[in-house]
Amino acid sequence: MKDFKQISERLKQIATYIDSNMRFADIGSDHAYLPSYVCLQNQTVQAIAGEISNGPYDRAKQTIEEYGLTDQIQVRLGNGLEVIERDEVDAIVIAGMGGGLIASILKEGAHKLEHITRIIAQPNTNGYIVRKTLHELGYTPIKEQIIEENNHIYEMIVAERAEDHTLDEKEYMFGPILLQEKSSTFIKKWTKERDKVLYILNQMNKSTEKNVEKIYQYEKTLRWIEEVIR
Secondary structure (H helix, E strand, C coil): CCCCCCCCCCCCCHHHCCCCCCCCEEEECCHHHHHHHHHHHHHCCCEEEECHHHHHHHHHHHHHHCCCCCCCEEEECCHHHHHHHCCCEEEEEEEEEHHHHHHHHHHHCHHHHHCCCCCEEEEEHHHHHHHHHHHCCCEEEEEEEEEECCCCEEEEEEEEECCCCCCCCHHHCHHHHHHHHCCHHHHHHHHHHHHHHHHHHHHHHCCCCHHHHHHHHHHHHHHHHHHHCC
């Protein structure tokens, strides 16, 4: 069994945004490690660990039973936000998956968000689509962090409901708060992304049939990245 003193740094960062007395759902809960870590530290928190298939569901149940947390954590089987009822939780965590999947889960479960005051998303790709989807659903980032773990770079986006707060395309892409802070991990991520874009542009320009619109979009992306990492 995992020693929660050694829980990953990226999950620890998420845990700091789960407040006392909060009811939260962890969607795709990975053995229910995050809910267990939070609930072991704070007995006022209630959690739902959501899993889409039987194997992860059984492993999550095993974790909470071994730690004696069955009064605080429920494990439920279902797809995305199907595992929660309206007005049942205050916050949702969706972490450790691609941005496209996170966005899809949020869009498909939009009717469950009426009473959700905080969404914590931690994509390992495509933070752009997560921020854009959050904004479309009425949420805006109040905190962002960027974390490298096991050769993956994760962006953590803590979003809350906000009226008439708009982000521009560059802020969707880089993150409004990360863009201000420009940490070394942020620069590392976007330097790698620049190299990928340069490679793609090089290949596209070699092609006999050039897609002018796509080339234009990649060139714009490249300009933005170079401005940011300069």
